[in-house]
Every structure is written in C-alpha cells, then in structure tokens.
Amino acid sequence: MAVSDLLDPVPKSTLRAHVAERLRTAILAGDIPPGAPLVETVLSQRFDVSRGPLREALRQLIEEGLVVTVPYTGTHVASLSVEDVQEIYSLRTALETFAFEQVWPRRDDRFRTDLRRRNDALLATIDAGDDRASISTELEFHGLVYEASGHRLLQRAWHGLRGRLQLYWAAHHRAHGMRGPKRDSHDSYIAAALGDDLAAMRREIADHMRRGVETTERFLRSLPSISGKKRGDIT
C-alpha cells in the first residue's frame, strides 16, 4: 500500500473503489475464508451502501480472481486447488524472469538499496513473529522488480498473481497454521539479483518458485480437501 502508484492527481474516490478495497483487504487477511458466501444484500447492509456499488466492487474482485460467482445462484470467496497454485507459481516464474531481464541493465543504486530495504522490512516482520504481515512484506519484496521494470502491463499481471497468492497463503496460514516465509529464504536470491550473472538469477527464481510450490503441495495434499473442483470464472 505504501508503494503502488506514486503521484495520481488526487485519488478521486468512488464508493465502489472503497468497498472493493475493504473487501479485498478482508479477504486477503483471511477474515473471510475461501468458500465463504458473499451475499450482496448482507454485505451492502454491512457496508451501508446500496447493492449497485457493491456489485461493481464484486465484479472487480472477480476479475482479480479472489471471488467467483455463478449467475442467479451465489457468490463466494474463491478457493484455490493444487493445480491453481501450481499455475500461479509456474506463470510467476516466467513473469519474474522476464521482469529481471528488463531490469537487469538498469539496476541503479536506488534499486539496490530498495531491494535491501524491503528485505529488511521482511526480516523485521519475521523476527516479530507476525506471519500475516510477513506474507505482505514478502510479496512487497518480490514486487520491487516488477515496479522497477516500469512495465505497466507486467505490473498488472503481477497484481493478479499476487492477489491470488496472498489469498492462498493467508487462508492456509489462518486455517492450518502454515508458517510464513523463512528468515534466510532470500539470501541467495538477493545475492544473484545484485550480481552480474543473469543465468544464475534465472536459476534462483526457478528455485524459489519450486520451493514455494513444494510447500504448497505438501500442505494441500495433506488435507482432506477444502472444496472440490472449481471451474473457471463465469462472470
């Protein structure tokens, strides 16, 4: 939240934007777990807005993959299958590699200090034992390279992946006590990111993602199953 966009003329807020923000925060924090129903009338009363803006906020969250709906039937928080998480990580590998290729020749001092700074922030939340915050700072850390790329479409794609990832992490952290990121998980990653060997960086990214998906599989496969299959969004 401290990063995102840097200098909009003025936020020029609408109700829909506020509602979407609040809902997204609630979902990503795990306050509304995957599979939970999102009834428009209930939410509209709760937020004290009409159903119009609320519906539009829901549409946006649907586009972000955080919510699924089936016409005339119901809306609920998305729940990710193992395949979903695998897809997230595999695509993220491609995107993050691409991001580093874009940034590679343009890594200035600002980038280097920002990278260290965000890692420090991550370490701080880890040391504080705040798993929920660690999830956010971890993603902020990785978000740097996307922002530094200056590639708006790429940032957009990352935004979509990050939301899904955060949904998955937050939900499983909450529901099954899954631990947040480890303290040394980025040591070699940072070293490669600041070094001169792009191929090494590629390997580092692939490794990082492989670890992520392995943790995921262990976790999801060890559970009875949270909610069966889920088909694509219907809108």
Add this chain to the structure above:
Amino acid sequence: MAVSDLLDPVPKSTLRAHVAERLRTAILAGDIPPGAPLVETVLSQRFDVSRGPLREALRQLIEEGLVVTVPYTGTHVASLSVEDVQEIYSLRTALETFAFEQVWPRRDDRFRTDLRRRNDALLATIDAGDDRASISTELEFHGLVYEASGHRLLQRAWHGLRGRLQLYWAAHHRAHGMRGPKRDSHDSYIAAALGDDLAAMRREIADHMRRGVETTERFLRSLPSISGKKRGDIT
C-alpha cells in the same frame, strides 16, 4: 469462439454478458474507434437495456483494457500509445515463449494438425483479401499454443493481450489502411514449432514479435498523434 472452453454445464447467460460481448465485438471490429466516447445513457438506449447491466459490461471491458473511464467525467474507447504496443509485444514474447516451453514435450498429432489447420484458415482469409478477418485468424493461430498449454492463468493473460492487440490492429487498419498479416509470415515459425529445437523456437518468437513492434513503430511514429498521453486505468 469455436475453441475457448470445452464443456461448461451451460452458458447461463446474463444481460451483462451479452452487452459486453456486443460492445467488445463492436470495438474490436473498429466500428467504435479509439477515443470515441461511450456514454452510458446513449448505449443503454441503443441496446435497450438499463444502465445497470451496461455499466457492469463496461467495467469488464475496462478490466480488459479496451475502455478507460474517469469518475464523474466520462468513458471512452482506449487508445494505445507506442509504449503500450511495445509493452504488449514484449510481454507477449515472454508469455508465448513460456507457453511453448509448457507445450513442447506434449506436442501430439492433434496439436500439429491444429497448427496447420489454423494456418490454412489464416491463408484463406489473406487470399480473400479480408484484412479484418485476417487479424482474427492470425490471433487464433497464435492462440493455439496457449490453449494447448492447458494453463488457465496463462490463457487468461493471453486473452488480455489479444484484446489489446486486436484493438490496436483493427483501429489502425480502419483508420490508416494498414495491411493485415503477410502470407509467408509464419513459414519459419511453423517449421520451428514442429521441429525439435526449442532454442530455435525462442528465436522465432522473438523475431516475430520484433517484426510486429517494428511495423507498429513505423505506423504510429508516422502519424501526427492520435491522442496524447494516457494515464493508468482509474477504475
């Protein structure tokens, strides 16, 4: 349209979906050129629906990057800058490369025949001199690898890129008589796609995209300018 999703229980249509479909088609066909205003009341009368569903359809098109809106002020068809098109092509290079990596070991007979079939369809529209249709069949051709990947998130990303690309192509074809794809543009591409050298395929993709962005730059830079800067979507 003949491909997309394979076996949904039933399309279960809503007004919003129909309106979005119609509007998207109109925009991508170039019937509503970039920069043209999209007034909700006018469109709702025209489609004979209320503003509710129409607004939600617009939100969807906004997410797809085909439309931009500024709160309380107005909505209009997006117009792409040179930087936008460069971003589309650079990201597409990364995605299409990733898609081929996914598909590479699993290229069965069906994939090979489909590839040839879609190329034949492309050649047919080119020979018929139908530039507008050529744009669609060209994108259908490239869409195969994304579909064959079975990677839903990747398909989603491709969908977003394809829409923007089609918007750009259609608009400039209509406005400035830009020619559609050339007849032999895919010869080496197909050869590599059916061959055994993945590195060659990577080069082929990069080449194809480079040609695309070069054509684009020649075109856009030779024009006075269609519409100045454009800021990010505001929602």
Add this chain to the structure above:
DNA sequence: CCATCGTCGATTGTTGACAATCCTGCCCCG
C-alpha cells in the same frame, strides 16, 4: 482585453424497488 468566478448542461455515481432464476425441502404418487 484578460482574468476570475459563477452558473449550467452533461455525465457518471448511487439508491431502492421489482422481476427472474435457482436451490431446498417437502409432499404426493407409484
């Protein structure tokens, strides 16, 4: 003549009521 401020038309934002659809559980019939 120019700058500033107020007013006005246009456009989107928001609301509450009404209609269409779906799922659930019950009842009736075989």
Add this chain to the structure above:
DNA sequence: CGGGGCAGGATTGTCAACAATCGACGATGG
C-alpha cells in the same frame, strides 16, 4: 419405501429515478 415434481424462500438480475460531480461557457469586474 423410493422418486418425481412442486411450492417456498433466498439470491442475484434488472430497472428507472435521484444525487453528486465535472467541464465548459459566459458574465463580470479589473
């Protein structure tokens, strides 16, 4: 006792009216 169909409640889909905001035009004063 089992299965098909039929209400009933719940939920989303749709609509038309009202409010908030914006950009531009013109009046007004210097």
